[in-house]
Amino acid sequence: MYHSQRDINVVSPWAAKTWAGITANGYYDSTCPGALITREESAVVTNRLRKNFLKLIAGTNGNVSDLDKRLKKIEAEEK
Structure with missing residues (x-):
């Protein structure tokens, strides 16, 4: 299956709220939200x-x- 490339430095719209919360609480460092x-x-x-x-x-x-x-x-x- 073909997947378009994405910018791993940009949060996907559907995950933005959760990503903001998890990084604000210190679980992730807020870099590369789209990376594996x-x-x-x-x-x-x-x-x-x-x-x-x-x-x-x-x-x-x-x-x-x-x-x-x-x-x-x-x-x-x-x-």
């Missing part, structure tokens, strides 16, 4: 989400290290 993502880039974003999720949950009881240990145990079970 690598596993390394995906790992960075996943790790940022994971840390923020732990902080959010820890806000209910203030203990991030226990939550991190529990999450690592859960993640190990998923392998």
